[in-house]
Amino acid sequence: MPVSVPRRSALRPRSARGTARRSSVAPILWIPATIAVALLVLPLVALVVRAPWGQLGALLARPEVSQALGLSLGSAATSTLICLVLGVPLAVVLARSVDWPPVARRLLRALVTVPLVLPPVVGGVALLLLLGRRGLIGQWLDEWFGFTIPFTTVAVVIAQVFVAMPFLVLAVEGALRGSDSRFEIAASTLGASRFTVFRRITLPLVAPGVSAGALLCFTRALGEFGATITFAGSFPGVTQTLPISTYLELQRDPDAAIALSLILMVVSVVVLVSLRDRWVPGLTS
Numbered sequence: 001m002p003v004s005v006p007r008r009s010a011l012r013p014r015s016a017r018g019t020a021r022r023s024s025v026a027p028i029l030w031i032p033a034t035i036a037v038a039l040l041v042l043p044l045v046a047l048v049v050r051a052p053w054g055q056l057g058a059l060l061a062r063p064e065v066s067q068a069l070g071l072s073l074g075s076a077a078t079s080t081l082i083c084l085v086l087g088v089p090l091a092v093v094l095a096r097s098v099d100w101p102p103v104a105r106r107l108l109r110a111l112v113t114v115p116l117v118l119p120p121v122v123g124g125v126a127l128l129l130l131l132g133r134r135g136l137i138g139q140w141l142d143e144w145f146g147f148t149i150p151f152t153t154v155a156v157v158i159a160q161v162f163v164a165m166p167f168l169v170l171a172v173e174g175a176l177r178g179s180d181s182r183f184e185i186a187a188s189t190l191g192a193s194r195f196t197v198f199r200r201i202t203l204p205l206v207a208p209g210v211s212a213g214a215l216l217c218f219t220r221a222l223g224e225f226g227a228t229i230t231f232a233g234s235f236p237g238v239t240q241t242l243p244i245s246t247y248l249e250l251q252r253d254p255d256a257a258i259a260l261s262l263i264l265m266v267v268s269v270v271v272l273v274s275l276r277d278r279w280v281p282g283l284t285s
Contacts, residue, residue, distance in 0.1 A: 175209020
């Protein structure tokens with residue numbers, strides 16, 4: 001005679017079944033959490049409410065706005081490409097150099113992530129001291145080649161790379177640490193070279209992490225202000241990016257500043273929504 005096994009839910013006590021989906025958050029925590037959400041969201045709501053929607057098209061069609069937008073998109077795309085070329089190998093070094101002393105790995109990771117916590121203006125000053133006309137490297141570039149970097153479009157790209165690359169490195173390193181290294185070991189055992197393993201195995205495995213890091217990198221570069229204005233200045237059509245133009249327009253034409261702010265906010269929201277399941281592991285809809 002077959003024996004019927006009761007379902008697991010039937011074995012669960014009635015009280016436990018009734019409270020399985022009950023929130024475990026203490027009610028008192030909702031008060032500071034609500035205040036925190038208000039502090040983060042209400043400024044964005046005010047930006048949307050106060051936006052001059054009727055004049056938005058005319059404001060964005062101004063030549064100076066078009067110049068700033070084109071410069072920002074072009075420099076952000078260029079800096080993201082540079083970050084991909086340089087940052088992905090750096091992330092592989094951080095994640096796969098298991099034979100390094102732990103102290104050396106921690107020190108290198110700390111140095112790579114310093115721009116995340118460094119005030120952007122300080123980063124701009126540091127770039128000036130390195131690449132300025134009297135900087136550690138810039139003086140030789142000026143003396144030997146007559147080439148100066150500060151206050152040029154190249155300076156904009158360098159400043160964006162400086163502040164944005166850590167986002168890409170951390171995203172790719174996290175993807176590498178979470179990937180299954182057995183495929184790489186198997187490919188090496190079968191005779192594949194290290195570069196072949198990297199190109200044919202490692203990169204496809206961490207492609208979602210690379211794309212997520214690239215989007216974060218692009219967004220950070222697009223919104224960079226402090227290091228750019230310190231190292232590159234604010235010359236229309238040359239170094240005046242969208243955030244710098246927004247700051248300047250706030251003093252001359254607040255409506256134009258609001259319109260430019262909306263562009264930056266929309267780009268940031270679109271990127272974060274697209275990264276919803278990649279940026280934060282385990283986050284699902």
